[in-house]
Amino acid sequence: MQVVGITTQQEVYIGSKDRNFRINEFLIIVDPYQGDLIGEVVEAKTYNRYMPLSMHGELADSSVIESLKAIGYNIEEDTIYIGKIRLLNEALYPVETGSNVRVPAFYEVKDLMIKSSPDEGLVLGIIKNTDQMAANMDEKYKDLLYTFEEGELRKQKDIPYIFDIKSMHQYPHIGVFGGSGSGKSFGLRVVLEELMDLNIPTIVLDPHFEMDFSEIGQYMPKEKIDDYKDKFKCLQVGFHVGVRFEDLSHQDIKNLLDASSPLTDAMSNVVDILFKRNDSYNSFYNRLKMLAEAQEEGSLDRIVRRIEESSSDLERQGWQKRKEIYLNYDKTCPYSSVRGIIWRLNRLDNEGIFSKDIKPIEEGLYMGKLIVIQGSTRILQVFSTYLLNNLYHKRRDYKDALYKKTTADYFPPFIVVTDEAHNFAPKGYDSPSKSILKEISQEGRKYGAFLILATQRPTLLDETITAQLNTKFIFRTVRASDIQTIKEETDITEEEARRLPYLRTGDVFISEASMGRTIFARIRAANTTSPHRENPFDELKNKAKEDDNKFLEIIVDKLPINGDDFINVIKEIESETGLTYPIGLFEEKLNDLVEKGLLKKEKTPFFNIYKK
Template sequence: MQIVGVTTQHEVYVASKTHKFRMNEMLVIEDEALYFPKGEVVETFSYNRYIPMGFDKGIADDQVLKTLEHIGYDIGADDINLAKVRLFEEAVQPIQTGANVRHPEFSEISSLLVKTSPEDGLLLGEVKSTDFIESTLPDHLKGLLHIQDHDQVRKQNGVPFIFDIRAMQQYPHIGVFGGSGSGKSFGLRVMLEEIMKLQIPSLVFDPHFEMNFATQAKEVANAPSYRDRYIVVQIGQDVGVDFSALSTRDVERLLSAAGSLTESMINVIQTVHKRKDSYQSFSDRVANLAEALELGKQKVEAMLHDAGMTRDEINRFATFKRLLDQYGSLPLASIKGIQWRVNRLYQAGLFQQNIRVIEQGIHAGKLVVIQGAVWLLQVFSSYVIGALYGKRRSFRDAKLQQKQGEFFPPFIVVTDEAHNFAPKGYDAPAKSVLKEIAQEGRKYGVFLIFATQRPTLLDETITAQLNSKFVFRTVRGTDIQTIKEETDLTHDEGKRLPYLRSGDVFISSAIMGRTMAVRIRFAHSASPHTLNPFDELKKMKEQDSEQLLKALDSYLPLAEMSIMNHLTNLNQDAEKNWDVQTWKQELERLSSEGVIKKEKTPFATLYTRP
């Protein structure tokens, strides 16, 4: 391998007759005067004498051709492999043409690839095209992971990528971007497994009900178990909002997530809500006020002077009068709107629990997965993130002021479909607290991991604060443009984004100081959504056919005209509620599939065992 063509301080061309270059391959240039500069292949090209085309385009220009001829390449006869190599550090002068090039040993580039030990960092994958370095790897970096490659699971044969999570103190927050099927969710799962390994408290908002780590991957022998490292809670069943702890502003945010609020509705909340209100006291006040306004002041006063009323009725109308005197100027339509929104959240179970189990999980250093519908997660996230961030902030502020405060651990907030929680261009319940964490969370030890298919739709203030970005396959031009603006991906790497394999990722991180191409390791746990929906459909049909055959077994051979006689027993045995026509259709289907045999006789149509 030799340097050819015109060289600059930051880019060179390398040629070889025997070695086929690969993208992101690392090379060392044997130029002692420049301290053996190192670089990475960013573009490759091969010329074969049987396909004499392409030298008028791409990286093989006239200067490269002349150099190749001068150093002994036969353009008409040889297979020539060329690579454009970008240097990691700019050279002080152009590199000498003709200089030899070789693959590095690990010790020469260890500072570029590994920033921390596997025990202290997140072991996320394998740096691509580093198998040439594998033989010189130290033992403590070998055999750490498995990689899925072309439908096979293989052992690590390159340099492991270990994300230095401790460096997030200086370069906080992570963005995970990628389109559907790119491996984004898989990469997020691996990241969460590593966070559990380090026992870092984390809060995960899971709108897809897929962040469950109970099922171990069968392909990896002796995979670690995470059963004791996480808990899963559902909004309305296990956790909820303590209404009495809400401020008036919190109530506004919650109700706006249940349905957009008008200025008049906001005024109703600010006027009617009282400090330390329970759900019952607030909803009763709103409901009584709505009923009082519907009756009208004259009717309420008239009822109070009715001698035939019971004490309970007198108390009820006295409450109506008091509310009318206090809030009678508020519009009925706005009060009804607030009443509907409060009831909607209550019906979803939001006010029937508290967040104690989440706080206990965070204190225990566990991953707390919160599941629910997207709109409910938006509502709940604003409350729970605000509450936990407030506790952590209070502890740190008290410590800085040398006061005694109740300890609350640092933690990570993880969201999938992050553009729903912090959208660009409009408000969302949790957006303000997430923006605050993005800008100031580093000081308090609270960090964000945001995963989204649409980085363009994510709030720009938050996107700008994501110091490490994991970019999987992305197809949309607007998203690619956003990613290129927010990372140091080159033009060539940007062009590769729509064609990345599932599980391949560009990691652009201020911690590493450059963009790296990585293949995410095989996860130790399996997602509950791994079954192909078409396989699921086929499996359900097979199970249904087995169930029907088992129910029919004692009735075969069965004449078509006898179905009516056995209908009740057939339905009972098959656990169905079908009529005669449906049973005929199913018998016809089973016979067409060869499960049972259909025979036509002069007297009847019979279904028998095959």
């Protein structure tokens, strides 16, 4: 392997007669004047006599061809392998043409490839095309993981990719981008497993109900199985967790109501005027309702008449209170805005938002657990606005108190993870959860609060937040607008961008600021499986089979069944099981079992007989 053609300080062509090149593999150029220069193959092509060099889109420029001839290659007869290498660090001078090229040993690339020990970092996968260097790597980096390729589990042969979690203090926040079926959710699952292994407090917003880690993958060897049951908790908004109304500030209640349905300025003003600190849900709701009922009367005279016509002291006191509220607030709180706030409050209350508190989440974070919060996207938007504001400011208050040398309750650093992040922090318009996510993205590093945001559509994610994601995992992406966004936000090359639509599921470009370059990796096999792993078409088939077996069990002791006796058989089944079948459906199900070979049908001049 030798350097050929005209060279620069950044890029060179290399040629070989007997070794093909792989994209993203690392090689060392032995420059006689500048010493060893390490680079990465960014293009690889093969030339032989059946492929003319002068074809459109030349294989290499003329200087490469002339150089190959000068070195002694017979380009009319030989198969020639040509690669383009980009140096990891710019050379002082253009590389010497004719310099030899060799495969590096592990110790020569260790500092480039591995930034953390397996015990302290996230072991996420392998760095592709590093198998030649992995042969002589340290034992502690071997047999750490399995990859899942072409339907089978494979032992680790390459250098492991270990993400240095401590580097997030310097280079905060992670973005996980990829289209449907690219391995994005699978990669996110692996990241969360590693966070659980390190007992890092983590909050996961899970709109798809898939981040459950209780089911171990059946494909994993027994010695590699990790049990996560005690390391995570799944909590559903409205069932296990919610908002304690008494703890809400004016801004909290406005954020919640706005997430339920956007507030007008007049409605926001109603909240400012009518909401009192430490109000319970009932006290605030009753104040609104009494004002609305008084406004429905239309005038003070009619309210006075209702007081005079009251049939009991309780009713009189009620209207007296309504009169007082009406006099205080009618002019500043329009009726339509008051009704709008009541409607939004009712909606939140019906979804159970106010029935619980966030104590289970705080307790889980203190214990270093992964807390999965489940609910619909809209409910999570509403709840996360309150939750993240609350937790982030607890952590911030603690760090500020340390700096000021005052006292404050300890609150641990934590990571916020969400799938479908563009729903929580959309570009182009405001959403309640967007403001707190933006605040964490810009200031969270100082306080130990970090984000891991996954989305199929990076173009739809708020640009301020995207710019703060210092590490990006880029899985298969097809849309041109998303690829363009990725190119703008990372150091991914033109060649790598062209490969994005064709990546295999689980293959990923990782653009990591702490490494200063993009590497090509494959995510390891996850130890756990998603609850939604069953193929929906297999589900249909299995359900049909289950229904057939169930129906067969019901009728088996009634066979043979005559066509003129359906009514009696159906009555018998109803009395035994409580199931009712219309005659048409009953006959249809019998014929279906005949078609599937589970029953036989014998035709007679008068009716059909169904037998085993």
